[in-house]
Amino acid sequence: MTDQNSQAELVRQSLKRRYRKERRFRAYGIAAIAVALAALVILFTDIIGKGHTAFIKTTITMDVAIDGEMMYLDDPTDERQMKMADFVEPLIQALIREIPGADQNDKAAVRDLINPYASNQLRDALKENPDLLGTTQTMTFLSHTNVDVYVKHANDPNYSIKLTEEERAWVDTLVEKGVVETSFNDVFFSRGDSRDPSRAGILGAIVGSLLTMVVTLALSFPIGVAAAIYLEEFAPQNRLTDFIEVNINNLAAVPSIIFGLLGLAVFINLFGMPRSVPVVGGLVLTLMTLPTIIISSRAAIKSVPPSIREAAEGIGASKMQVVLHHVLPLAMPGMLTGSIIGMAQALGETAPLLLIGMVAFIVDVPGGFFDSATVLPVQVFLWAGSPELAFIERASAAIMVLLTFLISMNALAIVLRKRLERRW
């Protein structure tokens, strides 16, 4: 009896210890998650805090008198005249009219408020419609980046305002009058890179990324899945296949910049493919993504229950039919998930693309697989390295766009997995 009592007592004590251990372990887990979440929150608030203003542009709306005499222009269809004509003067005059207290002596200062490319806009408008000559039009132009920074960040000590006291006062009045306005920055989403932050956009990088991803997906998914099926279903088990398997696993751990070097040496130097083009970028990223896809596809194939295979074989399905009709459909969700995660990795990859020249300053939006292009993460890299805070702001905005793409890709992976998942 006493023996039993003391034993029960022992068990009770050990139980207490076990529960304490469990509680402690749970606390560790919660703490770890809290740290991770905090890091995530800090990251997001920093990026969004820095970048959200990039989604706003500052514009100047004014009545421009398109005066031929002032512009030394009497025939807008004459190319030579158009080249020589002065498109800046009408803008300056229009703005001087809007600013109370400014006169012809302030021309240089007023000119500093207008975006240097605004005159191009006027020229293009005139080229398109020569009848505008001699009329007065209400037109909207981008402001100078300095004005943009002043309007958005006047109270931010991090930003240096490059406007004189007088200019600041002018801008303040213009804002009050509604001549200078802020609106959604469509320029950011509709243009390529630029030396002028106000006119720099990420469309070029987005299209470059898409083209690169198309090449990567078109190559790596079929090759990866085919390799996985062969290795898992058809390959004999011998030294050679073991060797291949080990090497695939090793490749998955190779730093991505090595793939960049390989791409530079093989695709560009050996095969003579052009630099900075999405095709080469896609090829390099294919090499980088293949191991991920092969490994996840093999795992997906392995997880197909052998009973399904046996059932099909028992009816007389050939090896190929077993694979195509049963193994592949059942393994597809896993393969897709692996591929999308591989794609997401590739989308965020910078290092290998630097080496194949996708880091070049490219203004045009690429139109095809062989056009010079850059990609989103490289664009972030380029802007983040710029000394101008207006570019840093755009880098943060580009990060937000990149993250949006990545999150939607991962969400797609989850949705696909849930929808295609079959139970057996």
Place this chain on the structure above:
Amino acid sequence: MNTMNTTVTSETDMPEEKTIPVADEQPAEAKIEEGTTVGHPFSDDPKFKLRNVEVFYGEDRAIKNISLDIGRNEVIAFIGPSGCGKSTFLRCLNRMNDSIDICRVKGGLELDDEDIYDSRRDVVELRARVGMVFQKPNPFPKSIYDNVAYGPRIHGLANRKSDLDDIVENSLRKAGLWEEVKDRLDATATGMSGGQQQRLCIARAIAVSPEVVLMDEPCSALDPIATARVEELIAELSESYTIVIVTHSMQQAARVSNRTAYFHLGHLVEVNETSKVFTSPEHPLTESYITGRFG
């Protein structure tokens, strides 16, 4: 040979705790002469002619020199303790062992006087003739219709949709499943009960009109009512098919089979009319097994 005998004896010694009276006469009588089978292993009209069959898993000899005939349209039951090789032997009959790399089969195995393991033999054609039903119901995760129609489709047995519909209906009727599922042929097969799934697997196997149906413990995962249904089904199918059934349930063997083969440690010990095996077995090992002394 001697080593073989010692293993056998030690095996029979083990369950002595359960058995009380005959324990001491066991070791003396429980000898197996390799390659000899008591009873009537041969048949006048054999579907399968199996001679001196040996199966190796790597170095392990899982089947030791077995000779047996399986008659046309008979139901033969393979019984024996776990690991005695009856499933391995069954899977030789339609070469399901092929997918196991380390498995080798020796000896003469003939189906209608044609060598099963001939290298020129098309295994797909063989399996179309010798269907199989597995221990665990394993329907494809597709609709009921597609499950049954899969075999006819891959073998090109039906050219028109209406032909295929007929095959599916007939197979399901033969499997006694038609009335239960005719309104939901498009429902996914994995949503059915275990017994229904197993009958679906039988329907799937007979949809390609095989000559032989191999059943590897088809009822071990089913409840008694579902088991009864499947057994009825076997009785009905025995009119037109040769059926080889592996079972752990001696009652089941007694109920469904014409002949019973008793396997022990890779040997085929005894083959006889089922009634004879269960009433007056010739071999002492068979007797020990059916009286529940081991297994």
